[in-house]
Amino acid sequence: DQQVKQNSPSLSVQEGRISILNCDYTNSMFDYFLWYKKYPAEGPTFLISISSIKDKNEDGRFTVFLNKSAKHLSLHIVPSQPGDSAVYFCAASAGGTSYGKLTFGQGTILTVHP
Amino acid sequence: ETGVTQSPTHLIKTRGQQVTLRCSSQSGHNTVSWYQQALGQGPQFIFQYYREEENGRGNFPPRFSGLQFPNYSSELNVNALELDDSALYLCASSSPGYSGSPYEQYFGPGTRLTVT
Numbered sequence: 001d002q003q004v005k006q007n008s009p010s011l012s013v014q015e016g017r018i019s020i021l022n023c024d025y026t027n028s029m030f031d032y033f034l035w036y037k038k039y040p041a042e043g044p045t046f047l048i049s050i051s052s053i054k055d056k057n058e059d060g061r062f063t064v065f066l067n068k069s070a071k072h073l074s075l076h077i078v079p080s081q082p083g084d085s086a087v088y089f090c091a092a093s094a095g096g097t098s099y100g101k102l103t104f105g106q107g108t109i110l111t112v113h114p
Numbered sequence: 115e116t117g118v119t120q121s122p123t124h125l126i127k128t129r130g131q132q133v134t135l136r137c138s139s140q141s142g143h144n145t146v147s148w149y150q151q152a153l154g155q156g157p158q159f160i161f162q163y164y165r166e167e168e169n170g171r172g173n174f175p176p177r178f179s180g181l182q183f184p185n186y187s188s189e190l191n192v193n194a195l196e197l198d199d200s201a202l203y204l205c206a207s208s209s210p211g212y213s214g215s216p217y218e219q220y221f222g223p224g225t226r227l228t229v230t
Contacts, residue, residue: 004156032217043118043204043221044157089156093217100147100208101170102219104156 003027004092006105013112019077021108023090026071030092034102035064035075038087047088048075080112116141118207118222126228127195135190135225137205144209145169146188147219148180151202163188192227200229 005024013019021035031052036044050057050064050073057064063076077084087109091102119138127133139146145164149157159172163182177193186207192199203226206219 034217036221041223043206043223046218046220049218100145100162100164100219101159101172102147102157102217103159106154106156
């Protein structure tokens with residue numbers, strides 16, 4: 001039962017263009033969503049998050065959009081840089097006593113070409 | 115500020131053996147979560163410890179157990195190792211009262227366990 005899904009295993013983008021990574025979820029109890037970036041031989045690094053009371057959150061080049069009715073979120077990276085090449089995971093939390101339990105998607109490998 | 119550290123980096127064990135993995139949480143964090151990441155998959159929640167008590171558990175059998183110490187460091191113990199236990203084990207720390215969201219967890223580099 002995959003409650004968080006990232007249906008694109010990989011994405012290839014040219015430097016300077018926009019990267020859009022997508023994530024779908026099924027559990028309506030999820031109320032907080034996060035994106036993590038992972039380089040080889042390192043642990044996931046927190047990137048950006050969004051609460052279910054918002055539909056957009058920006059941090060520099062990174063913007064996360066949440067569509068609750070569609071149970072869909074996306075991460076936009078503008079402009080994309082070669083250093084952004086990594087595996088990106090979306091994660092969700094149900095809050096309350098479950099806030100510490102993150103449910104992750106399978107990840108999307110982003111490659112940004114110079 | 116010290117980040118999350120884990121030891122050892124790599125480990126090779128034989129099926130049926132027992133293993134202990136260690137984690138030191140980020141300074142100021144009192145909550146530690148453990149995740150298992152199989153090859154090509156996202157991390158899967160094993161359990162969480164808050165103030166030395168287990169505070170939530172994922173779909174893992176009882177042979178996966180843990181401890182948290184007064185200094186908030188933590189251990190993950192796995193008994194009767196199976197081949198499918200081969201994975202990257204990640205430790206993450208967080209703190210309900212810390213700046214930022216309590217949902218945000220900060221991960222260590224992981225321990226790569228291989229069971230043969």
